[in-house]
Amino acid sequence: MKHPYPIMVNLSGRTCLVVGGGLVAQRKVQSLLQAGAAITVISLSFTEALMDLGSRSEIVLCRQSFDPARLNSSLNGSRYTLVVAATNDALVNAQIEALASREGILVNVVDQPQLSSFIVPSVVRRGKLVIAVSTGGASPSAARKIVQELDERYGEEYELYLEFLSELRLFIQKKVMDKQERQRMFKEMLAWDILARIREGTFERWKEKLYDALEKEMRLNEQTGEAEISPSAWSAIRDFE
Ligand SMILES: C[C@@]1(CC(=O)O)C2=NC(=C\c3[nH]c(c(CCC(=O)O)c3CC(=O)O)Cc3[nH]c(c(CC(=O)O)c3CCC(=O)O)/C=C3\N/C(=C\2)[C@@H](CCC(=O)O)[C@]3(C)CC(=O)O)/[C@H]1CCC(=O)O
Numbered sequence: 001m002k003h004p005y006p007i008m009v010n011l012s013g014r015t016c017l018v019v020g021g022g023l024v025a026q027r028k029v030q031s032l033l034q035a036g037a038a039i040t041v042i043s044l045s046f047t048e049a050l051m052d053l054g055s056r057s058e059i060v061l062c063r064q065s066f067d068p069a070r071l072n073s074s075l076n077g078s079r080y081t082l083v084v085a086a087t088n089d090a091l092v093n094a095q096i097e098a099l100a101s102r103e104g105i106l107v108n109v110v111d112q113p114q115l116s117s118f119i120v121p122s123v124v125r126r127g128k129l130v131i132a133v134s135t136g137g138a139s140p141s142a143a144r145k146i147v148q149e150l151d152e153r154y155g156e157e158y159e160l161y162l163e164f165l166s167e168l169r170l171f172i173q174k175k176v177m178d179k180q181e182r183q184r185m186f187k188e189m190l191a192w193d194i195l196a197r198i199r200e201g202t203f204e205r206w207k208e209k210l211y212d213a214l215e216k217e218m219r220l221n222e223q224t225g226e227a228e229i230s231p232s233a234w235s236a237i238r239d240f241e
């Protein structure tokens with residue numbers, strides 16, 4: 001994999017297949033579940049955590065040996081969005097890869113990165129913020145170590161911070177018609193010391209005051225009949241900061 005292409009995939013409600021029921025399969029199932037996927041696991045045996053998820057109907061477990069003929073028919077069309085080959089049998093994993101690739105389904109082969117059409121990075125999550133680290137398979141434990149460093153650097157406050165930026169950005173998109181003005185505002189917002197406010201516990205009060213000030217500075221655009229934030233009003237808000 002010379003130049004892997006990083007993307008964020010929406011797996012919500014999509015059906016994914018994991019073959020194998022050991023600790024590696026379990027790790028992939030847990031991250032797929034976080035993404036809201038509907039998961040089927042085919043394996044001869046399952047870890048306790050997988051059994052537990054199965055008994056709570058969070059995933060579907062099929063206790064059987066991987067059967068190419070059967071899987072071949074269930075892989076037709078676009079039944080599975082993703083497949084993970086996670087058995088401890090390299091030949092079986094390669095067989096799964098061949099079948100999935102033939103159907104045009106993205107497949108992760110846990111023991112043969114060179115066969116995989118995608119590999120899974122190590123991640124830090126803070127609400128909407130996802131920081132993904134990959135070494136392209138060179139050293140998964142190095143990816144994990146780097147993530148541990150990022151985990152300390154980007155604390156829990158980033159979740160609220162991103163929520164706020166997203167909310168204010170949507171507000172500005174609605175209330176500021178000029179594109180360049182909007183871009184300038186988005187850049188300025190990043191210079192505000194919001195993270196410190198969240199850490200100090202003064203953020204909620206500050207946010208309320210900011211929105212009050214924004215509402216106060218809103219002017220009616222005679223042409224569109226919409227309330228807008230004028231550039232001069234934004235300067236007042238900036239000074240408020
Ligand atoms: C990030 C993470 C995500 C996840 O699995 O969800 C992930 N591996 C993690 C951990 C981890 N994996 C291994 C160890 C033991 C120490 C070591 O060997 O270093 C540890 C460390 C640990 O467990 O702490 C062993 C290992 N891994 C692979 C092989 C096969 C091979 O290299 O041939 C072998 C050797 C097996 C053997 O020889 O027996 C292959 C892959 N592992 C990948 C991902 C993909 C590349 C990621 C990248 O670097 O970009 C890739 C290519 C395919 C894939 O799985 O997608 C997850 C961290 C989760 C977290 O953040 O907590």
Ligand SMILES: NC(=O)c1ccc[n+]([C@@H]2O[C@H](COP(=O)([O-])OP(=O)(O)OC[C@H]3O[C@@H](n4cnc5c(N)ncnc54)[C@H](O)[C@@H]3O)[C@@H](O)[C@H]2O)c1
Nearest residue numbers: 020021022023024025043044045065066087088089110111
């Ligand atoms: N990608 C990674 O992050 C990573 C990390 C460590 C190890 N590995 C590799 O992943 C493989 C799996 O690791 P593990 O610790 O989960 O292994 P494991 O031995 O604990 O589990 C293997 C699972 O595959 C099932 N299985 C074996 N043959 C099967 C078949 N024909 N049909 C259906 N199910 C079958 C077994 O029943 C078992 O549940 C290892 O062989 C190793 O090479 C990958």
